[in-house]
Amino acid sequence: MTSPNHALGRALEQERTYHDTCRAALAAMLDAADHRVATGADVSASGADAETLGHRFRSHAKELREQPPGSLFFGRLDQEDGQSHHIGRRRISRHPADPPLVIDWRAPASRAFYQASAGDPQGVEVRRRFGWAPFSKGDSADLTSLEDEQLGRGEAAGASAIVAGEIERPRLGPMRDIAATIQPEQDDLVRAEPARTVCVQGAPGTGKTAVGLHRAAYLLYTYPQRLRRSGLLILGPNRTFLSYISEVLPALGEIDIRQSTVEDEIARHDVRAHDSGAAAVVKHDIRMAAVLRRALYARVAPPTEPVTVPDGSYRWRIPVHELERIVAEVREETPAYAVGRERVRSRAVRAVQLQAERRAGPMGNAWVRRIGRSRAIGGFVDAVWPRTQPEEVLAELLTDPRDPLLAPGEREAVRWDRPPRSYRSAKWSAADLVLLDELAGLIERPEGYGHIVVDEAQDLSPMQCRVIARRAAFGSLTVLGDLAQGTTPWAARHWREQLAHLGKERADVVQLTTGFRVPAAVIEYADRLVDALGVDVPPARSLRRDGELTVRRVENIASATVEAVREALEHEGSIAVMATAQDTDRLRAALRLGLPGGLPGRVTVLPAALAKGLEYDHVVVAEPSAIAEAEVRGLHRLYVVLTRAVARLDVLHSRPLPPELQGF
Template sequence: MTVQSAYQEEQQRLEEALRDIHAQLQAIGPRYKGDDFTEQMLDLQQEERRLRLEISKKEPYFGRIDFQELPAGDQKPMYIGKAGVAKQGSNELLVIDWRAPVASLFYSFTGGDAPAAYESPDGEVTGHVHLKRNFMIRQGEIVRLVDSYIRGQEEGSVTDEFLLYRLGENKDNKLRDIVSTIQGEQDRIIRAERNRALFIQGVAGSGKTTVALHRLAYLLYQYADRMRAERMIIFAPSRMFLDYISGVLPELGVGDIQQTTFSDWTLELLENAVRLDDPSRTMTYWFEERRTAEEIGHSSGRFKGSLAFKAIVDERIAEFKKRIVPAVSFVPIDGLELNPEQMQEWYDTDYGEEPLMKKRDRLVSRIRRWFESELKLRRVTDKKVRAKALAKLASFTKKIPAYGSPELYASLFQGKQAAKGVPKPVAATTAERLGSGIAAVEDLAPLAYIHLELFGLPAQAFDHIVIDEAQDYSPFQLEVLRRCQRTVSMTVLGDLQQGIHAYAGIQSWEELMGLFDEKQTGFYELNRSYRSTMEIIEFANKILGGMTGGVKPAVPVFRSGDPVALVQTEDEAWLEAIEASVAEWQSTGQYETISVIGRTALECERIFQHLTGKGFSASLVQSKQPAYGGGLSVVPVYLSKGLEFDAVLIADAGGEAYGELDSKLLYVGCTRALHKLKLLYKGRLTSLLND
């Protein structure tokens, strides 16, 4: 069959599918407005079906695979799309959902005449693939059709043609789904067993964030009877990044998943009992805590993020627990005594594994019930006697300690109660902050941990947790989130080479994986970068000089582009050089998103003022910014992580801007570019680029 005849046949099939989808949408009635519960449930099912059809209407499918089941099955064409759709009035599938077991063939099969297999609910199914075809459909028209495999006519040169075409497209201000171009190594992560903590080391541009989002959609499809979207949560590095990824899940037909940052989640958990300190002071605290870490022989990560500090917190919680049950008897009236042994028995046996403060409150309630029961049994009616007994009850129960997490945490650093192992400089600084109701970023994990121990989870446990940029998480942070699940189910992803905050995070994934039983974890590496051209990736790899933590360098997809440009400029002509580069790129019309990446927020402010003063329409990305708007932007390098742009201009790659300790920062900045990368430098070029 010729390409033209294949196109005509597929276009006709597409039009038939669209007519069917439109007819099904038209047949769906209005929403139910009444109070009948059964009708409400039916209405929800109908609305879910309508949403699936709306997704399919825009792009019914993106792939086709012709499969012949062995030993003697018929060859059947199967069309793969974002949402499964059955033909109107029939059980025959018009489109197979990409998450269905048989659809895994579309992602796992890479060619060859050997039998292929997929795991069905009934076991492994084996057969022959005869055709693998990719589509791009826009406005009801097939705009691109690529056969990546035809049995007996395999051509390796076209295997990645469709992928390269999609990678060559320009970028807007949102992360896109990759459902039509999921690669085999990505698909294995997406479909991995749910009851595990998956750790993903992914190089810049490997699609790790998108893979994690697709994994959420897959889990909700595969385990619909055991997992709920509202019991899933995504932890991202910033609110702006949350806005950037916000379109992926709705495009996959998934909603109601919580999306937050660790800081925002903790402050909400604590009901804003503390407020977050100015992040600019973080480095001061880091120097204090580095000294602390050296004193106790702990060299990696923050002291307050370490398991050594968690042990100190655990000791204080254990001390508090011992003081909850009074060590003396309660004697409200002569001849009536409640001894400590009875109270201890109530505390130990009646309230199970409930959180400490709930057990404390129940103990107080039990003492009050005992008090009322005994007075009634003894027929104590004298008002003066009762009033005196009630006063004794109030005094006794007040002595049973009640703490909030800020108070208990603060006790680690205050006066004679200060915990052993916390040096005086750190204790004094932390106590001063907490006394004013202020917490630093590194205080949030222990505060959240103490709150969970005291009060438990505010709602249901999480069915699944996604942690992005996890290389910047401490072991204590992950331990907090681990305690928010009854059964381990996590996707933890990041890149050790993008750990740009030297005072935070980890040096190796083993620091986080060690929190789990070995059987509960899985480790995956995504070393192939799909974002940037070969020239950009090879350039960025050289910046690091050598990978740390056992990480392998990024391997680019075979997509070639312009060489990376290095251009020297003098300080007095620097802003004009930035302006000229931006004007040249905009004049070509090739790039929808352009970013000028500066070293500091102050430098970016200066660049932004110059560009807008010259009439450019630009946006300045700042730390508390809730959204990224696309177009021309000026971004501090430390806020660029996770974002990507068609063209990137590093404002200054001189020796004053990037020293020997800044290799990861410069690496992050360069790997934001999809198609074009240029570096200006004032004076002497950074030694990171000497070669």
């Protein structure tokens, strides 16, 4: 009789051999891709077709070449019909026409890997998961374990040790993909239809960011022509965050996706001025959309005299009342400002054309173009609908803000103390760039994207939301965030209002409340703050019971931080010390002096303001009350900081803790 250990060892050897086969096939795929690039597209194709094929060949070769090292599959499905499919991050086959050795996790056949259960096996007899050695580069010898779930027999296997091990693996370097551990509720969001806008309210550690990135990869795989033509954009809160997520999409086979911030998208000018807090709040307020529209269209003036257009020996005359009608009709149509200007021109030309045709019959296109370029028509258009630039409009507004939508104190807050001689020499603030983008969108509609993934969306101001809405007018969004983590002065308190600013007020709002990364002890401690945050979100919960939480009152924060980091270095994984911006330099200096050899590479000291979206195995929070008092929404910031730990959290305080955290 074969022992279970012998059977397991034999199964592992078979799978390792299969992995070697897949590795050889992947190498052959890369050689074939390089050969296609070298030989070029079919020489009989037209120039445009050859260029298109060449680009496709180069892109495919680049994707294969830049695939991060790692295991080639993480699961297997044995079907009722006798077929077996290995599931991995990309399709692998010996030849494009051959059955795949590995099926891409995004393919329809792979969905059962994430959705099948003992109660609903979906034609799956056995679901197998593979365990790989931590930080494996994809050597077959690193395949160390496997688990089988007998779904066809209705046997529930319970919690997967392999899934738990992957989720709880120490966090070093950039964010990893979660293709091997996607849960059914996450899979539903990942595979949502491309036209569907989804808002994910996700508690800390629920994987909302990973869900958004995997949805981007899924949409590009499933609808490549549609989205590569219209574009897909990932918007993160800052460059630190984008660096953190940078390796997820390449690991999933997608390397040419634009990853940016709202600030990058609207960077018409360098930021050379800084607003007061009061001015920034006013400029980010939704009322500024109406203020800017009125400032722009205040430049449109009613005609005051008829227009006379010379045409050879004739002079055509357009009376004032007809010119007034033209301008009024165009204004009622509310086109983009530049489009409205051309409509006024074309309708004035049409008025002349009708007179000419009543006298001499149809006029040709050359005649129409000549009349449109005439000095009389051009002068009329410039008088009633003048050409302008966003900078010119905003400079006039900030020099003398008069709009009654703003209170007197708000007008004074945004008024320039020393106006520039010309809008061309103006120095613009970060908030000004948002307003300039609004004006640019009023003058000429920007090109949009087919889909935009927006992370940390709760922190966007109404005016920043409108930046995104303009670029998604004909596309869809994946909106990711957590109202409890809103830290900007204008952070959202309700998703419906935020979605309305994004132009998607009817979008579905889905809540992810079960955490897989942050341990229960840490989540439960941070949840003490939720009632004080003024937002309607359910308390988070975690499936992990392995974390450690320590709350200590100390005499000296600096020396206690050094000791906490020294103890943390005895464990695997990344370590972060988080404090107010004023305290970070002092704590960094103390760590450099107090640790043997100085500050290790896996230890990061960062201000609380930069913690959002990041995760570390061990987090040391220094003086929580100082973090809470440092800004208007300081308790929200503290909530963010407390939920960055995925293994151990040390809370050090020499002052009394915020009331919500006392009594631990």
